[in-house]
C-alpha cells in the first residue's frame with residue numbers, strides 16, 4: 001500500500017542535506033563549544049554559522065538570535081521572560097483565542113501569578129480585528145503575542161499592521177512564526193516584530209531545536225538558568241548537531257520559499273476543490289494568499305473527525321483532526337470553536353497539510369479514498385440518517 005503523508009504541520013522529515021551537515025557533530029566534531037581547544041573552536045564556528053543563517057532569514061543581527069529546545073520553549077521564554085522583566089510597568093498581556101497551546105497555556109499559567117490576559121476574538125476565517133487590538137491596549141499592557149500563521153486553519157495574520165500598532169503604542173510584540181517560516185516572507189525590521197519563535201521540525205530540520213529572536217534592547221528575563229551559554233541568556237550545553245541542522249534547514253527553506261509555496265498552493269487548491277464536492281462539506285479558514293500554502297482544513301457535517309482519521313489510516317493516509325496536541329483528548333479544537341463552529345462540527349473536522357514531497361498523485365489518492373469513507377461513516381451515524 002502506498003503511504004500518503006498529509007500531516008506536515010505536525011512535523012516534517014529531516015532533509016538529506018540537513019542530516020548530512022549534522023552527522024559530524026555527533027562523532028568527530030563533538031567538542032563543547034565553551035571549551036578552549038581546536039575541536040571546540042570548530043563547534044563554536046558551526047554555531048555562529050547557524051546563527052547567521054537564521055539571522056539572514058529574519059533580517060536581524062546574529063546577536064539577536066538565541067537557540068532553544070524547540071518552538072514551545074521559545075514561546076514560553078518570550079512570554080514568561082517579558083512578563084517577569086516588565087512587571088513594574090504593568091501586568092497585562094494580550095493574545096488571541098487561536099494560539100498554539102505553547103502560548104495559551106503559558107498565558108493561563110501567568111494568570112495564576114497575578115497577570116491579566118486578554119484573549120482576542122477572531123472572525124470566521126480566524127483573523128484578529130485590529131480595532132479590537134488597539135482598544136485592548138492599556139497603559140498596563142506589556143506584551144502582545146499573536147501568532148504569524150495558524151497551525152490548524154492556516155490563517156496568516158496581518159503581522160505588519162499588528163507590528164505597527166504595537167510599536168506606536170510602545171508595547172512589545174511577540175509572534176509565534178513556527179508555521180510561517182519557510183512558507184511566508186518574514187522580515188522583523190519591516191514588520192516591527194520584537195520577539196519571534198521558530199522551530200526546526202516544521203521546516204525539514206530536527207525536532208527539539210528552535211530559536212527565539214529577541215530585538216536588541218528588549219528587557220527580558222531568562223527562562224533556563226545555569227551556565228553562560230547563548231550570551232548568558234539560555235543555559236545548557238548547546239545541542240550542536242541540532243542547531244547546525246536548524247541552520248541548514250532555515251537556509252534551504254529560504255532558498256526554496258517561492259518554488260515551495262507555489263507547489264503547495266497548486267496542490268492545496270486542487271485538494272480543497274475536490275473535497276468541497278463531497279456533500280455538506282465546508283472549508284475552515286480563509287482562501288487564497290491569506291492562507292498557509294500547505295494547509296487544508298474542512299468540516300464534514302454529521303461525521304466525527306476521529307473516525308475519519310482512523311479510516312484514512314487504514315487506507316495508508318496520515319492526517320490529523322484539529323491539532324496533533326488535542327487529538328487523543330476528546331475536546332473539540334479551541335481554534336474551530338473560536339471561529340464559530342458548533343461543537344458537533346468542530347468534532348467533524350479534518351486537517352490535511354502538504355509538504356515538499358507531496359504530489360498530485362497524493363491528492364488524487366485522497367480524493368478517491370475519502371468520499372466513500374465519509375459516505376460510509378454517515379451511513380452509520382444517526383444524525384445523518386435522521387436528516388435523510
Ligand SMILES: *Cc1c(COP(=O)(O)O)cnc(C)c1O
Pocket residue numbers: 009069070071072073075100102147149150151176177178179199200201202208209210
Ligand atoms: C509546532 C508548533 C509549536 C511547538 O513547537 P515545538 O518545537 O513542537 O515545541 C508552537 N507553535 C506552533 C504554531 C506550532 O505549529
